[in-house]
Amino acid sequence: MVSIGEWVAPARLGRDFRWLLASSWTSNVGDGIALAAAPLLIASMTDSPLLVASGAVMQFLPWLLFGLHAGAIADRVDRRLLIMGANAVRALVLVALCTFLLMGVASIWMVLAVAFVYGCAEVFVDTTSSTLLPMMVRKADLGIGNARLQAGFLVANQFGGPPLGAFLFAVGSFWPFAVQAICVALAVVLISRIAVTKPPTDGEERPRTAVHTDIREGIRWLWRNPPVRTLVIVILTFNITWAAPWGVLVLYATEHLGMGPVGYGALTTASAIGGLVATFAFGWLERRFTFATLMRICLSAEVAMHLAFALTTSGVVAFAIMMAFGAYAFVWGTISTTVRQRLVPHELQGRIASVNMVGVFGGLVIGQALGGVIAQLWGLTAPWWFAFVGAAITLVLVWRPITHIAAAKIDGGEDAAH
Structure with a gap:
């Protein structure tokens, strides 16, 4: 045991x-x-x-x-x-x-x-x-x-x-x-x-360069690497669609669902509960499914979640949806980070990770701004419809490329870290 x-x-x-x-x-x-x-x-x-x-x-x-x-x-x-x-x-x-x-x-x-x-x-x-x-x-x-x-x-x-x-x-x-x-x-x-x-090096002494030169080198490498480039774009896009309704979630929960402040707190906690469940299941999932399959399932679940939130008027249903969100979001976050780390050379890990994070937070800012405007003009469920349509279109576009994104080659020569 x-x-x-x-x-x-x-x-x-x-x-x-x-x-x-x-x-x-x-x-x-x-x-x-x-x-x-x-x-x-x-x-x-x-x-x-x-x-x-x-x-x-x-x-x-x-x-x-x-x-x-x-x-x-x-x-x-x-x-x-x-x-x-x-x-x-x-x-x-x-x-x-x-x-x-x-x-x-x-x-x-x-x-x-x-x-x-x-x-x-x-x-x-x-x-x-x-x-x-x-x-x-x-x-x-x-x-x-x-x-x-x-x-x-x-x-x-x-x-x-x-x-x-x-x-x-x-x-x-x-x-x-x-x-x-x-x-x-x-x-x-x-x-x-x-x-x-x-960071490991190839043994050669590299000339000292300006920070902005290093940043350009990292962005240039990212742009020339289709799998990593597509992964970063997917993360940016899905953060925009995700953040649009999340920015007004408190109003959606308290006014549209009638859950009140305590219900809103429970709703946000539900995602953490779902994530905890996924922590126990991840090893089992990784052994039985390819990363490409799991990535498609997670992104499809994201699309379905937006649609379900747009349609439901039940706090209980919303709680269940949020638990499912926490579970697949954990799996997606773990896989996307793992795939990126496998594909990026050690000496570029910091720069590519930073581009990814700037995309994450940039997407949050853009999405929350859009969500506020959309909710103001068309109501509290409108951001969920926006997220559903945007995420669905993105999913269709990346469905096939996901195979190449997830197929991070595990090089036996680099497999032993240390």
């Missing part, structure tokens, strides 16, 4: 992977706490919808401003040290925020400034962290490695962290951010234990 430790982090993935997993999970606990505590703090300081919304904008803006630069820098420096340094900045920013709160001098502008600086450091942490796994494990094990990292995000960031953050905020406004600072600092210690830190 397999032990829990072996199931969570199989020994074949190596010691470095376990340190990476521990660091990621610990950091996600802190970020999950802030997911609930940060909006509560901002709302306690202002009743301006614009300023409250500005707190959410601070999550996206750093990616659009510095995402590409973070990828280029991650490909030229010691990745472990970059993550440690960026996490140290995050911890110091949180300590400063706690100090302001304890002294009673914190203002909404201070909080927004802290959120922006924290978000900028997070861009470097998240981009660089995504490059470490391909350096640690065999290509054949990238799927299970990504699944375990995604599971930590679901459990800590989406499921366990927010309730803890709300509870700590009720005890005292500085407590959630103090605990978050401890989690981030502990993540620094854990990530310092890994040994694999530098």
Whole structure:
């Protein structure tokens, strides 16, 4: 019988992977706490919808401003040290925020400034962290490695962290951010234990180039690689269609479905529950189905989800749909990350990951803006119809190319990472 430790982090993935997993999970606990505590703090300081919304904008803006630069820098420096340094900045920013709160001098502008600086450091942490796994494990094990990292995000960031953050905020406004600072600092210690830190090279000394030159090199490689290029475009497109109704989900749930605030909270939690179920099933799915088949199923389920939300008026049905969304979204996220990591050379992992993330957040911004306008003009179900049509058209266009996207060749010569 397999032990829990072996199931969570199989020994074949190596010691470095376990340190990476521990660091990621610990950091996600802190970020999950802030997911609930940060909006509560901002709302306690202002009743301006614009300023409250500005707190959410601070999550996206750093990616659009510095995402590409973070990828280029991650490909030229010691990745472990970059993550440690960026996490140290995050911890110091949180300590400063706690100090302001304890002294009673914190203002909404201070909080927004802290959120922006924290978000900028997070861009470097998240981009660089995504490059470490391909350096640690065999290509054949990238799927299970990504699944375990995604599971930590679901459990800590989406499921366990927010309730803890709300509870700590009720005890005292500085407590959630103090605990978050401890989690981030502990993540620094854990990530310092890994040994694999530098991108592999071919042994030749490369001339120092400007960051913008490295960014252009990464974009040029992406554009000339049809499978990765198509994957990034698919992710951008589906994030636009997904974000359109998600931006008004609270109004859809409370007004159209009549679920109320508690029902809305349950609806958002349902996706985390579905994702947790998928964490247990991913290994079984990976062994029995090709990635191409699973990708088609996930994208088809996305189209069906939009249609179901557009048609239903039942909160119970919506809850079930959201659980299914959480399950297939977990599978899709794990597979798309794995496929990209298998296809991209080690020395370009940071740049291609950053382009992907800029596409993700760019899609969220575009989609939410479109969703707000569409809902204002045609009602709360209209964004779901927009998402259904847009996702369906995209699915038809990429149905055949998915075979080439998913067929990441596992080169025996590169299969042994380390």
